[in-house]
Amino acid sequence: MTLIYGHRGAKGEAPENTLVSFQRCLEHGVRRCELDLHLSRDNQLMVIHDPTLKRTTGRRGKVAQHNADDLVGYDAREGGPGWITPCPIPRLAELFEQCDFDHWQLEVKSASKTRAARTVTAIAELAERYGLNDKVTVTSGSREVLRALQRLTPHLSRGLVAEYAWLDPLKVADHYGCDLLALNWTLCTPERLQKAQKAGLHVSVWTVNEPALMRRLADFGVDSLITDYPGLAVTTLSHRNTVAGT
Known part of the structure; x- marks a missing residue:
């Protein structure tokens, strides 16, 4: 069964990363x-x-130059x-309060050592406050962020975002204790999918917007798809007895 994740909410249907999305x-x-x-x-997520805001x-200007x-x-x-x-640009706390998701992939982009530490600590504090420790996976393609997660918030699930094949993503994921x-x-x-799943990794594939590609990846047996069009994904995969989000 292939699960469905909405990419930045429903990026193809509403303004990305906003409450309405x-x-x-x-x-x-x-x-x-x-x-x-x-x-x-002021260190709010x-x-x-x-x-940048443009x-x-x-x-x-940059997000980091403005108060929440x-x-x-x-x-x-x-x-x-x-x-x-x-x-409006939402705070993560607002989404935690208003959106009842079963699981959240929270991606943190590249950051300095200090900023990575502040970011992952803030995520851990918010997840704890809203009782979502078991519903959150913090993902990143940044080694600095993954190191901070491993060191400061080892109780939180973490994931590697892999965009290029110049480093073996399975080795990197294993090195940072990703699941x-x-x-x-x-x-x-x-082949890569099977190897990753044998290593105990949940494989979430992005960004998948074409019905033919959705069907092909579901046939491969991917654990989940990340899509700009969650409604289309539900329709496309429903005949495979896929249950969205369970």
Whole structure:
């Protein structure tokens, strides 16, 4: 059974990484999501993909240069599907409060040693506060972030985001004690998938938006797909008795 994760909520249907995007994902019955995190200037976890504000809000500057109270006032509708009402950048705490997901993939981008430590500690504190320790996997392609997770928050599930094959992703995942491998779909061969699953890794493949590719990867036996179109994925995979998000 292949599970479905909404990518940045339902990125193809609503402005990415906003509350309405995650609500749209849940409306499709998809109870798993993937999102991106950056720290604000006052060390709050903000749900936004880029380190800069330009692409999604049209504003200048970096997320890290703004306090959370200011960031939640910025409209993040730019560069995505049309939306009538403003869509603020959310705090992760807001999503934890308002969205009842069964599992969260929380991706942390590259960071300095100090920033990685602050970020993973903040995630651990928030997961503990909302009772979500067993519903969170923190993922990253950054060795610095994975090291911080291993050292500071060993109780949290962690995952490697693998986009390129220049290093064996299975060896890297094993080195950092990961239990999830978020694999670019172009790297997902049946052989690599089987080897990863034999090593005990949950293999989550991204970003999968074409029905034919969804079916092919499900036939391979991937554990989960990350998609911009969770509704389409539910429809496409339903005849395979796939249950979204369970």
